[in-house]
Structure formats: structure tokens, C-alpha cells
Amino acid sequence: MGFIKKLGYGLLAIVAAVALFVLLCAMNPNLTKGLSEILYGKDGNSGLIGSNTSEEVSAGSPGLSTPAEIGLPAADSGIDASSLVPYMPYNGTITTIPENVLGRNGYTPVTGTGEVLSEAQAKETEESIDKGSDGSNLEFDPEIYPYYAMLDSTCQALYKQIYANACDLVSSFAPCKIVNTDQVQYTFEAVFADHPELFYVQTAYTEKYTSDKKVVEIDMAYYTIANDLENARNSFDSAATAIEEGARQFPDDYSKEKYVHDTLIQTVVYDASAPMDQSAYSALVNGRSVCAGYARAYQYVMQKLGIPTYYCAGTSGEDHAWNIVKLGDGYYNVDVTWDDTDPSSYDYFNKTDGDYAGTHVRKSLSVYLPACNGTQYRNLESSAPVSDLEDESSSPSQPVSDAEPNHYDPYFDPYINNDPQKPLDYESEHPESSPTATNTSGNSNTTASPSNAAAQLAVYGLKESDAVTTLQDYYNDCKVQLVSCGMGDHCFYNIVPESLFKTIESEYGKQNYLGGYMNSALKTIGASNCNIVIQAERLGGGYYRIWHNVYVW
Template structure:
């Protein structure tokens, strides 16, 4: 009898303990649910729940395959047309204001690390570079040339300005100039693309599009993560279209979302520059056509990156990095530098 009583007492104690445990667990779940509901209410009152940008490893590719082009080679180099004028070599264009233009040019400073093409030029060419840049920033058509440079030297100047400064999205690849009987350039006339017609509105669209990517990349820590974030963001938002308007400009990629190799590369260059990461436009030939890509500096090493080709190769649900951060040795299989780009730093990084 005593054994039966003891067994019954033990069973009651165990049953009580189990019931208590079940009650405690249900209470914790209810408490957690209440906290979650309260937190959701706070987010509802405050607006959308704030989120950090996705790290590059967490970004998901969403662009359909139909929006990716072939491995395009649609880069257009700066092209000038000259006219001989009867004027002594010491003269300037009659409508130019040399002192005013010189003062404008003095407002700008260009470091070799961020603007390598200027550093490739002679002292006289750099003077013209500064004057042309100042004229472009102010959207002036005519720019007097005070330094003694030839027509060939002018083409290098115009290429250097255009390659160093993707922010001049409204500058066209065509220009004209006047030269004296001896071949000395006297004046340059800049041409602007369609975005210059409504510059203020175009500038706002350009800045808004770029800032959205810059904001996301800026939340990341390393230069490598920032680079890949920008790379992915541009690949996801831009469609390769050889017929896209102003397709040599960063504007076509960032705002119009349709571009060619030059537009992709200049958009990537511009945002990387804004993140204080040296990034250069590199031009040459590939698969028999004129092509543009980038060289990026990470730490002390330089790397090649061809964003338009990686975009074209990417598959739905994932990114392709076949041409991302590779050395010249690997890149030279199907990419050849030409012109001033030959003087850019060698990319030895893997």
C-alpha cells in the first residue's frame, strides 16, 4: 500500500512540473509575439522599416536575359574637325577673353592619382586641358588656346579631358578648332549633347541616379565591397543598346538605363571617383571593334574591369565576374589598349 501511495505521489509531482513547463513556454511565446506586434506598430507609425544596403555577396541579380546584349564594342573616340584661318600665330580668337578664361582654369586642381590622363600631357597641353575643362564646366562653346600646341597635340588634350571627367556627361565627342598657317591651334569650339538643352533638369536626374548607388556603397566598409556593390548595381539597372541616345556618356547608363561599353564604363568611373576610389576609363580594341573598360586601384594594386561584358555574360539569378578585377596578362587575350590608355598603370593584380 505504501508503495502504491508513493508511486501516485510521484506521478502527481511529475504532471505538475510538465504543466508548469508548458505554461511557461506558452507565456514566453505570447510575450515575444506582443513585442513583435509592438515593434511592427512602431515601424508602421514611423514609416518603412529602415534597412542597410545589401552587401555584395547578398545582392540578387534580377535582370532578365533578354535585357543583356552581346559583347559590344561601340566606343567612339573624340573627333575634331579643323579649319585654317588667316591669323598670325600670336593672335587669339577675336571673341575670346584670355584673362577671364585663365582665371576660370585656375579654380581647378587635378591629382595624378584621380586624373591620370592630364599627367600624360606636356606642360603646354596641360594649360589647354585646364582651359578646355573650365569652358566645359561653364558650358561655353569657344575656348581660346594660348599655349603653342599642334593639331595632333590638341586631340590628345581633348581625349584626356573627356577620359578624366565622366561628370561632363553633357560634353559631346565631336569638337572643332581653328589653326594658323603654321598648324598652331588658336581656338577650340566645344559641342554638347542633347542633355545640355535642359542642363539643370539633366543634372538633377544625373545626381539623383548616381547618389542612390553612392549611398548604398558608402554604407559598406572596404573599397573592394564598395566596388562590387557599384559593379552589381550598374549591371542590374542598365541594358546594353547600341542605339541608345548619348551612349558615350555616363548619363545614358545612370539616367536612361540604356548604353554601350563607354556609357557603362563612364558611369562606373564616375561613382568610383565619388567614393574616392581611383578608377580610370581605358580604351582600345577588342574583337575587332573600338572598346572601353576600366582600370581600378585597390590598395597599391591596379585591376582591369569590363562591366559591360560581364553584364552581357551574366545569367538570371547570379552575376558573372569573368572580366572583374583581372590582370593585364589575362585581359590581353581579348583586350588591347590603344592611344593614351597605353600609358595608364599596368594592372598586375589578380
């Protein structure tokens, strides 16, 4: 009895202590906060109970959107989330949409409508409907088809089946796996996001399922052009191939990408009432579309060029679609629709997620696409409108950046332009105003003799030995001078003969200067960006001075 009595007193003491502690916590909130930090840590993950060694950002972290806000799939939706790190945008809401792009959206999310069947109806349906093609022999490269890689094995099997049946124009089939309505939804979304070549398939589907959401029948809808798919595909491939072949004249992926961007802007008109507006066909063949058509057309041509390019869905105040492109050092956002304004621009070309903050927020499966944080190909373009591809011969050249040059002389103009869509013209627009347009005798500038060349250079305190005479020497000299300049705002020049100047002009037009010296110089400096304005000054005597006005950071 004595033991039981002591045990009772002990329990009573514990209860009293707990009650006293609760009272103290109520009277002093700081005590509660301190205990919470001991147990869970200040961030909720580093304490005794809340320890978490993962480096992934918590979905509930301050300043980040929650999974529900950006449409992350539920646990049973068929997404293999174990290997995926979702993009979690800061301030995942749209703040300001520029006036010139207001309403330039039009993406319609992939949607399914369904019919609930009784157990008897479901059994009858399962017995009467075929599975069609299962596509089990298909393989999809995850770098080109990232949405496929997001799915678990069950939904990957369904993905292959949907794709194979779409290729065979099968309208109704039974799923090859036991799947629920959420799994079907996300699998359709993945198929349509990965495969713009399914231009003849509508992005809405129907399904029949039981009360517990087990899907027993899937029905796909096709545009009327599927009735003559061979001719439709010929038109589609012909339009895409024309752009592809134009892009292949350029030596690097960036220049090819820019050509595709510029060409779509010149050949497609934004039209909210365009037929087949969710299909790449509307943009490539019909020439009229909304954001979904622009993005899928861009994706398809870039895929043909072998450049990983993804369809990205989200919101820009309204449902919107754009692209993500893999180039060199990382991934970039591209919104061709929003660049196709009047005048057209590069305002949304090769931008980071930070650049898109407040205007573009990803949704649903697109949150699992790679974060866009590349810098090497960001802001390389002039802010001037895209040139008219149909009238290149009359397009004025533009500086390679909208920055003001550090050394600008009214006697020479910013002739050299790194836009491959514009002609490169080294002749001054006002030759009569330039003292270098005439020789010392007052006659028009003619082919220089050695003595005349030396005399002309001497006017500027230069001599022929100051000139670089080969393209490699030019690149080497530029790298040495740019590295010597380092970070910040600088200007340097080279002296080159006219024959080399024409080659250099072409190199800038083709973007070859990036590999020639720029990328290497920036790496040596430890910089990630460089704005550059190139200007050419005719010295006479067959020589030019090329000014490089740079801002490196």
C-alpha cells in the first residue's frame, strides 16, 4: 500500500507541475517560443524533433508559394516526386502586367470531363473496350521529354499508351494500368506538354470512371484536319522545316534559337479567335494563334534542331504558356508571344526566373521543370525591335546593346551589329561629315598605296605595325584588352585592314565572337555578363579602328 500511495503522490506532483508550466506559458509567450525553438529549431526543421538534413526548400518557407498555390500534384496523382525538386517562386502572385502585353495569353489547361458509372456499367465497359496500342516499345529521352520523366512507372505506361493511340488516331480505349482520374489528368498534361507534333489532337479528353475514381475508359478528340492527316502533316512539317533550315545556317545554338524566335514573330499574328489555337499547327501553318500555339511551335522547331526546349504552363494574370530553353550554362525563359508586340522586342527572351518574377508564375507539372538561372545568354540582344526578315536589305544596323557608348564620336556610327537578321553595313550614313571619308588631298577615299596608308594612319598617331591582320590576332588582342579592363565600364580599340574588318563584321553577325574571345575573357575575369557596343571608324588608307565600348559585371 505504501508503494501505491507514493506512486499516487508522484503522479499528482507531475500533474501539478504540468499545470503550473501551462499556466506559466500562458502568462509568458516567450517561454513557449523558446521551447518551440529547442524542439523544432527556429526554422521548424533544425531542432530536436524537427531535424531535417534535406537542402530542399520547404514548401511552407516564408516568402514562398505553398504547394497548393502553384498547383503541385497530390500524393496519389502518379508523379514521382521523390526525385523532383519543385520550382518555388518568391511572391508567387502576379503583380504587374505591362500594358503592351495585357491579354496576350490564351492557354487552355488540359481538361478532362467524366461520367461516373455504376459497378455493373463499369464491368460491362471493361469487357467491351479494347486497350488499343500500348506503346510499350517506345522510349523517351528525359532531356527532351521532361514531363515523361516526372511520372511514376504506372503513369509512364499510360503516357506511352496515350501517345501510341494518338499516333494511330484511336478515339476510345481502356487504360493499360489501374489508374484514377488524377493520374489520367496529369498523364495527359505530360503528353501534350512533351509532344507538339500531336498537333491534330485536342487538349480536352473525356473519361468514364467508378465511384472510387477508377478510370475504365478514355476518349480522345481530334481536330477535323485529322481526317486528312497526311496532307496536314505535310503542311506542318514543311512550315517547320523551312524555319529549321534557316536556323541551321548559324553555327551555334544561341543564334539558331534567336532565328527561330525572330521568324515566328515575323510570321505569326496573335489572334485570340484563331482556330486550333492550342496547337502548333495554328502558328506554323495558319499563322494565327495565342500563347499556346506560339509556345508549341517554338518548342517543335527547337526540338528538330536538337536544342532541349520545354513547354511551360502557368499564369500571367490569366492562364499563359511560354518556353524554357537549355543553352550552355543553364536554362532560360522565352516568351515569344509577349515579344510579338508592336514594336516587337526581346524583352522576354532568354530571361531568368528572377526576370519573370511578378509576371510569370508556373503551375502544375511545370513547377518541376528546371529553374531558369542561366546568365551567359541573357540580355545579349539589342532592345530594338526584331528586324523585318522580308526586307533585310533595307534594315538599318543597330548597336549590339542599348547602353550608351563610352567613346562616341559624331564622325562614325555604330555600324557593327550582332543581330544576324540585319545586314551589316560598314559605310557611314553621313560620309561627307567624316574627315576619314576623304584623303589628305581632298579627293574621295580610294584604294590606298602603302605610302598613302602610312600617311593616313599617321594623322591619328598610328602606324601600320599597330594593326592586327588576322582574325585570330584580333580575338587574341580583344581578350587581352578585355581581361585587362576587368569589371566595370571600359573602352578599347583595334586597328584592322579593310579586308579583315569585313570578316570581323561577319563574325559579330554570326555571334562567333562569343566563342572567339568573349566567353573566355569573361571566365578569366570571373564575370557573368557583358554589354558591348561595337563601332567602326574609317581611318582611310584601307584601315579601320574598331571601338569596343563594354560594361562587364
